Amino acid sequence: MNIDLDCHPTTEILNKYVQGSLPTGWNVVLSAHLELCQKCRHEYGDLESAEVLSWSKGPVEEVANDFSDLVSNIIQQPQHAAADTPLPQESSITEIHMLDHSFTLPRVLAKAANDGLEWKKLAGGINQAKVNIDTETQCEFIYMSPGSQTPMHRHQGNEITLVLDGSFSDASGTYEAADFVIRNSEDEHQPVSEEGCLCFAVLDSPLTFTQGLARLFNPINRFKFRKTIAHQS
Amino acid sequence: MNSAALRKEYPTLRPMSDRDQSAVNSVNARLTAPVDPDSDESLLVETGNSQSTEAFNRLFQRYSSRIYAMGMKLTRNEQLSKDLVQEAMLNVWRKARLYDLDRGTAQSWIFTITRNRCFDMLRKLKRQPNCVTADDIWPQDNGSESAILPEEALHEEQGSLVAETSIIASYCKQLPEPQQAVIEQIYILDRTHDEAAEILKIPLGTLKSRLRLGVSKLRQLIGVDL
Secondary structure, three states, rough: OOOOOOOOOOHHHHHHHHHHHOOHHHHHHHHHHHHHHHHHHHHHHHHHHHHHHHHHHHOOOOOOOOOHHHHHHHHHOOOOOOOHHHEEEOOOOEEEEOOEEEEEEOOHHHHHHOOOOEEEEEEEEEEEEEEOOOEEEEEEEEEEEEOOEOOOEEEEEEEEEEEEEEHHHHHHHHEEEOOEEEOOOOOOOOOOOOEEEEEEEEEOOOOEOOOOHHHHHHHHHHHHHHHHHHHHH | OHHHHHHHHHHOOOOHHHHHHHHHHHHHHHOOOOOOOHHHHHHHHHHHHHHHHHHHHHHHHHHHHHHHHHHHHHHHHHHHHHHHHHHHHHHHHHHHHHHOOOOOOOHHHHHHHHHHHHHHHHHHHHHHHHHOOOOOOOOOOOOOOOOOHHHHHHHHHHHHHHHHHHHHHHOOOOOHHHHHHHHHHHHHOOOOOOHHHHHHHHOOHHHHHHHHHHHHHHHHHHHHHH
């Protein structure tokens, strides 16, 4: 089992986030975690400073491009007056209400959910609302009702779960708000939630269910994922 | 007025946090550092304040190949990387007036612009939904802890009450001079942010962060001393 029990993104992942080299879905879940986690915001700040330094001071090959026309084009463009600073767009959804709970979403998730969330009931007290963010990942809000249990499953790729409210447990531990949980293809787990739990999950490939009747859904599940991807692209 | 009464009257006053302190320290360090007219920061401020094409040209010379290199790393495509040079430097030109001297280096500001524009460019190219943009994804303040949160911006507005009492005015004298000057312009002479920035000959962003730091330092002084 390769499980990061301290529930924060690794330095390697944070570094890729700083560099901008991750798929959008991953960036979104990292951004949301950073908003909830001061420790990781600090680490992000340090990593970004280091990245900026190596970018601005490191050796660079001279480009054989002639950019002189470019400069004269640019300086004919008007500059923003300071007063024009665009205000961050207000999202129409800033909160999610579940039973008697309501939760204020991190800024980036509020923006991602802005078109509205369509909740679907899945087996075992699980509710899912997909968010169409990019073609490389599948992003969704998951709400586990109190006392719910997902079928035992394994992942083909990585799955990141960010706990937004409430908590869930699996064989490795209990996860609470702001926890950043990564599962990879070697992990097989069966999350349960006693008190109920709102999460945002990012998967980079479909789940493979490994237990009981749920196994029957495997081909369909893959098909559905391919369909989602095809639909998006 | 004792401290309890003061807090009652000005409920938004709070002692300075470590975060405020480190921001103040970094600004104080910056204020005492000699200003090099050839530094990237000076060139950027000049580009914004006086639309200096010469300053912009020099920034272009210094950054175009770095931007191109970042483009190659992220897109592995020469044409896209050239497009990124155009896109990023156009943003540097357009937004130069928004650059804030007190909040980060020019390198870090240009780095953020480049990474974010590259990200948005690629999303557009891949025809991905535009529900989130780079500016939603990366912290706006380069990851430093001195960003103005909405709540703090509110405190800053309400901080105008502070100037109304002479007891607090006396604390102003303990602030670093640049912060005193800004507070005087805004709260005592009642100038707008734009007017004050012009009178003090500093970028608007710098004015705002000096104002914010000055007000939070005042809060600290009041919290500790009374």
